[in-house]
Amino acid sequence: MAKQGVHPSGRVVSVRLDEEMIKRLDNLSERTGRSRGFYLKLAIRAMLPAIEQKHWEHAAAQFEEDV
Template structure:
């Protein structure tokens, strides 16, 4: 959930997330070795991962839309065939 809380340094909203202890340990070790902050690496990771996550989302949305369109077309064709069959039975 997004928050409107601003960072005192004016860098943007603060976002909280729970992480597994192993992930925090690795992140902290990297930050310490490179003299950078956790936030630096979290921002880099998000910038790197978001395009792929967005692509996956839009592919799934497109697949869902296509599945629904096919289902709707199938139902329409089936109904038309049933209507035609019913008309043929009535005319016999």
């Protein structure tokens, strides 16, 4: 069996969410006509730089402690 290539819009990643978050996401999606995926990608794009920055700050502080 041949392996499928990557879809043009990207690879699939799954995540488990609690019911309340899913309801909120679905309500937003219904009100705006946008998909769940649209808002999940938007949230990740918005938060990932801040999360990465915190990681590197922590890694730098740990390195200074270790040295």
